[in-house]
Amino acid sequence: MTANRDRTTAQTQRAIVITRVFDAPRQLVWKAWTEPRHFARWYGPKGFTTPVCRIDLRVGGKYLNCMRSPEGQDFWSTGVFREIVAPERLVMTASRADKDGNVDADWPVETQISVTFEEDDGRTKVTLEHVGMPAGTGRDMAEAGWNESLDRLADVLAESRQA
Amino acid sequence: MPRHKARPDHLSSTFAALADPTRRAILGRLASGEASVTELAKPFDLTLPGISKHLKVLQRAGLITQGRRAQWRPCRLRGRPLREVADWVERYRRFWEESFDRLDDYLREVQRKEKRHDGKS
Numbered sequence: 001m002t003a004n005r006d007r008t009t010a011q012t013q014r015a016i017v018i019t020r021v022f023d024a025p026r027q028l029v030w031k032a033w034t035e036p037r038h039f040a041r042w043y044g045p046k047g048f049t050t051p052v053c054r055i056d057l058r059v060g061g062k063y064l065n066c067m068r069s070p071e072g073q074d075f076w077s078t079g080v081f082r083e084i085v086a087p088e089r090l091v092m093t094a095s096r097a098d099k100d101g102n103v104d105a106d107w108p109v110e111t112q113i114s115v116t117f118e119e120d121d122g123r124t125k126v127t128l129e130h131v132g133m134p135a136g137t138g139r140d141m142a143e144a145g146w147n148e149s150l151d152r153l154a155d156v157l158a159e160s161r162q163a
Numbered sequence: 164m165p166r167h168k169a170r171p172d173h174l175s176s177t178f179a180a181l182a183d184p185t186r187r188a189i190l191g192r193l194a195s196g197e198a199s200v201t202e203l204a205k206p207f208d209l210t211l212p213g214i215s216k217h218l219k220v221l222q223r224a225g226l227i228t229q230g231r232r233a234q235w236r237p238c239r240l241r242g243r244p245l246r247e248v249a250d251w252v253e254r255y256r257r258f259w260e261e262s263f264d265r266l267d268d269y270l271r272e273v274q275r276k277e278k279r280h281d282g283k284s
Binding site for chain 2: 016018020022029032038041042043044045046111126
């Protein structure tokens with residue numbers, strides 16, 4: 001069960017890290033992330049649509065997305081851009097929201113999404129890191145050992161799974 | 164963003180409980196075995212009512228249970244809410260993997276169109 005335990009630990013420690021190489025020039029991949037007409041075409045799982053996508057692309061600027069499930073249920077999300085280095089790096093926060101962009105009080109979780117775009121011989125390597133943390137705590141929380149604590153707790157979790 | 168709003172109250176109370184460094188330290192201590200309230204209070208500069216308040220929050224979030232054995236009523240860690248936190252992370256991973264599949268298709272489509280357009284002009 002060591003593999004299971006390692007996986008759980010890695011997940012809680014670094015949250016989510018996904019790397020994918022896209023067969024497209026970096027400038028185009030950047031546009032796909034930062035322009036609503038492109039972003040709305042791919043964001044969300046298969047079968048979902050994005051009927052609303054507003055992006056104010058500047059540091060401190062907000063975005064607001066509505067993702068619609070195949071059953072017609074809407075999921076709104078919002079966040080603030082923290083870092084914009086075109087076409088290399090994009091950092092933003094993400095929270096659940098209502099259609100007016102107010103953060104969902106029942107789900108007070110603010111996460112941070114960092115995306116890096118690397119040129120690789122005409123193709124583009126995208127690395128996405130998505131870190132979850134409780135709302136209002138921001139980076140201080142991560143620095144204060146949030147990850148370490150969760151990591152330790154994950155060991156217990158792994159044990160309880162085995163039990 | 165994840166598709167299902169699975170037990171939002173549970174998750175938010177778990178996150179709220181985990182947001183405090185003292186409470187995380189308490190859970191860290193309980194990770195190595197059950198302990199009494201007095202034992203838990205010792206490493207912190209806390210009164211018994213002070214520690215009890217933290218324990219109540221953890222209990223409400225379902226992160227710990229307290230035994231009913233008279234006198235020392237040991238506290239114990241419960242893994243289930245933490246597992247829900249891990250599941251939540253797993254849902255986001257699936258969300259991005261599926262979005263990336265669509266991004267891959269979309270980028271191919273855009274480039275095909277561009278090529279066709281270039282050919283015509």
